[in-house]
Amino acid sequence: MPIDSFVISIFFMLIFGRLLSELCCRVGVPGVVGEMLAGLIIGPSILGWVHPHNTLSVLAELGVILLLFDIGCETSVKRLYHASGRSIWVALGGIVFPVVVGGASAVYWLNLPTFTALFFGCALTATSIGISIRVMTQANQGQTLAGQVILGAAVVDDIVGVVLLSILLNFNASGTLSLVSVLILVLKVVGFVFLAPPMARALIYLFRSGYPHTKSNGYEVFVVITLICLFAWLAHWFGAPALLGGFAAGMALSRQFVFPTNRYLPNPFPFTQKLEVSAKPLVDLFSPIFFVYVGISVDLSQLDLTLSGLLVLLWLALIAIVTKLASGMAAKGPLRRKIIIGCAMIPRGEVGLVFAEMGLQLNIIQPKLFTELVLIIAISSIVGPILLKWALKGQTVLHKKP
Numbered sequence: 543m544p545i546d547s548f549v550i551s552i553f554f555m556l557i558f559g560r561l562l563s564e565l566c567c568r569v570g571v572p573g574v575v576g577e578m579l580a581g582l583i584i585g586p587s588i589l590g591w592v593h594p595h596n597t598l599s600v601l602a603e604l605g606v607i608l609l610l611f612d613i614g615c616e617t618s619v620k621r622l623y624h625a626s627g628r629s630i631w632v633a634l635g636g637i638v639f640p641v642v643v644g645g646a647s648a649v650y651w652l653n654l655p656t657f658t659a660l661f662f663g664c665a666l667t668a669t670s671i672g673i674s675i676r677v678m679t680q681a682n683q684g685q686t687l688a689g690q691v692i693l694g695a696a697v698v699d700d701i702v703g704v705v706l707l708s709i710l711l712n713f714n715a716s717g718t719l720s721l722v723s724v725l726i727l728v729l730k731v732v733g734f735v736f737l738a739p740p741m742a743r744a745l746i747y748l749f750r751s752g753y754p755h756t757k758s759n760g761y762e763v764f765v766v767i768t769l770i771c772l773f774a775w776l777a778h779w780f781g782a783p784a785l786l787g788g789f790a791a792g793m794a795l796s797r798q799f800v801f802p803t804n805r806y807l808p809n810p811f812p813f814t815q816k817l818e819v820s821a822k823p824l825v826d827l828f829s830p831i832f833f834v835y836v837g838i839s840v841d842l843s844q845l846d847l848t849l850s851g852l853l854v855l856l857w858l859a860l861i862a863i864v865t866k867l868a869s870g871m872a873a874k875g876p877l878r879r880k881i882i883i884g885c886a887m888i889p890r891g892e893v894g895l896v897f898a899e900m901g902l903q904l905n906i907i908q909p910k911l912f913t914e915l916v917l918i919i920a921i922s923s924i925v926g927p928i929l930l931k932w933a934l935k936g937q938t939v940l941h942k943k944p
Contacts, residue, residue, distance in 0.1 A: 543597040551592045552601075552831070554584045559834040574673050575924050577830050581837020582920070594839050599899075602835035605828035607774050607788035611766075612825040613675050613693070614792020615818045628687075628873055629694025635869030636699050636887050640666035643865050644858075651854050652911070657714070661906050664706045665897035665915055666862050666890065669699040670923060673833070674886035677927045678934070688879050692886040695869075697789070699887075701731050701782065707897055714906055727781050734780035738773055738787065742794030745769060750813045762820035769794070783896075839895060840920050844913035855914055859921040863888050866922070867929075882933045888926030890919040 543551075558580035566576035584591045592598070645663030648654045654662065674696065678689045709724055749765045769791040777787030795814040845851070870884020898915045901907040907915065 543595050548597060551595075551598060554591050555581070555598075555831055555834045555838075556827075558584050559830045563830065574676060574833050574927050577833035578837040578920060578924055581834040582840055583837070584834075585838035585840060587840055587842040592838050594835075598831075598835055598838070601828070602832040603784065605830070605832035607770060607785050608821070608825045609676070609788075609829035609832070610785045611770050611788040611792040611821065612829075613679070614789040615795045615821075616679070616792075628691045629698060631872040632691060632695040632869050632883055632887065633698035633702070635872040636669060636695060636866055637667045637702055639865035639868050640664075640862065643861055647858060647861050651858065652914075654911070657710075658907060658911070661710055661897075661901055662911070662915065664703070664710060665894050665901070666865070666918070667699060667706065668703040668890050668894040668897065669696040669866070669887050670889040670894070670926075673889040673923055673927060674930060676829075677930050678886065687875075688873075688882045688886075691873055691883055695883070695887065697735070697786070701735070701786070703897070705731065707900065710906075711900065711904065714904060730780045731782045734777055734782050735786065735790070738776065738790035739793040742769055742773055742791045745772075746794055746810055746814060746817075750810050753813060762816050763824070766817050766821045766824070836895065836920060836923060839916050841913055842917075844910055845917065846910070855917065858914070859918045859925075862890070862918050862922050863925055866926075878933070882930065885926060885930040885933045888929065889923040894919040 559577045562576035562580040562583075563573035564576070566579075567573050581592075583589055586593055641660070641663040643663075644666045645659045648659040648662040649656065652659075652662075674692055675689070678686075678692065705724070705728055746765075746769075749768075753761060770788050772787075773791045774784040774787035777790070778784045795818055845855070866887040867881075867884040869887050870880045870882070873880050873883045895916065898907070898912055898919065901915075902909065902912045
């Protein structure tokens with residue numbers, strides 16, 4: 543991508559993303575909705591000022607990695623552990639319902655071959671951690687039990703989604719299914735999730751030892767970016783999404799980090815707090831780029847704009863929303879909490895887009911189906927935050943009652 547096209551694309555993404563985010567916040571709609579609408583406006587669908595490109599895609603992925611790092615910093619490992627049992631049931635519902643119902647609907651309504659329909663259904667299993675947790679955090683609900691269940695379920699969804707993608711791509715390439723390679727992949731991803739945070743914590747102690755001796759500025763930002771890049775690369779090497787590497791690095795900075803070595807080593811809280819503060823401007827700058835890029839990825843010119851075509855698309859989008867909403871019913875607790883969790887599971891976001899892009903590149907899905915799938919992901923990413931904010935508003939009202 544030429545440098546002039548790159549810089550003007552970033553200019554449009556930042557300006558329109560900020561303006562529409564502020565506008566949505568003023569009228570009571572989550573800011574992420576405005577950012578995605580900004581991408582739709584400046585993208586190929588309307589103005590055509592910015593087009594999807596690998597360079598912008600990588601920058602958007604960096605934005606969501608930084609966002610997950612920030613979420614990891616605020617995550618209580620102890621609470622996440624206690625919520626893990628509830629998270630697994632929610633995650634399983636969020637995987638089985640979209641695969642079965644979404645895949646069967648694609649066969650019936652879109653006349654897709656079985657394998658393509660299965661790929662379509664698997665693409666709808668992903669849950670965007672960034673979108674939902676950002677809305678939860680803005681409502682000061684990120685550290686509640688519901689917030690931890692959502693985070694755990696979304697992590698499981700993304701891990702299972704990556705495993706499913708690898709299995710489908712392997713089957714598409716070879717025509718056979720190797721259980722041994724699938725088992726190895728699962729073990730590698732799970733191993734990374736458990737081992738990465740303590741590894742990052744050990745590196746933090748190492749970086750802290752050099753902090754008093756540094757003579758140049760920007761040491762905190764240097765440490766943050768180094769950790770994020772290293773563990774994002776390690777996550778990819780292990781076969782996990784790179785964004786889980788950012789999340790693991792953030793968890794290592796968490797003031798509520800729990801590990802057996804805590805009893806022997808002093809808590810490096812003053813240093814980790816400086817690291818977290820230094821990362822905030824980076825998160826605020828780069829994370830909106832991802833949400834704007836989601837909107838840019840939608841090209842409405844590929845869409846069947848007949849009445850029947852639009853009705854089928856809306857019906858499939860409704861199925862995508864309802865199947866994830868139903869997964870919240872697997873959570874324990876009052877109905878309001880189930881609704882909050884279900885609404886938070888609706889947005890598909892980054893992993894769903896990775897599914898769609900890989901399917902297009904390998905000719906598993908055609909451009910028309912790719913546009914429909916991306917649009918369904920975009921609709922879920924817009925409707926999800928709106929429903930979630932409505933559900934959280936009801937939760938706030940309930941808390942205010944005597």
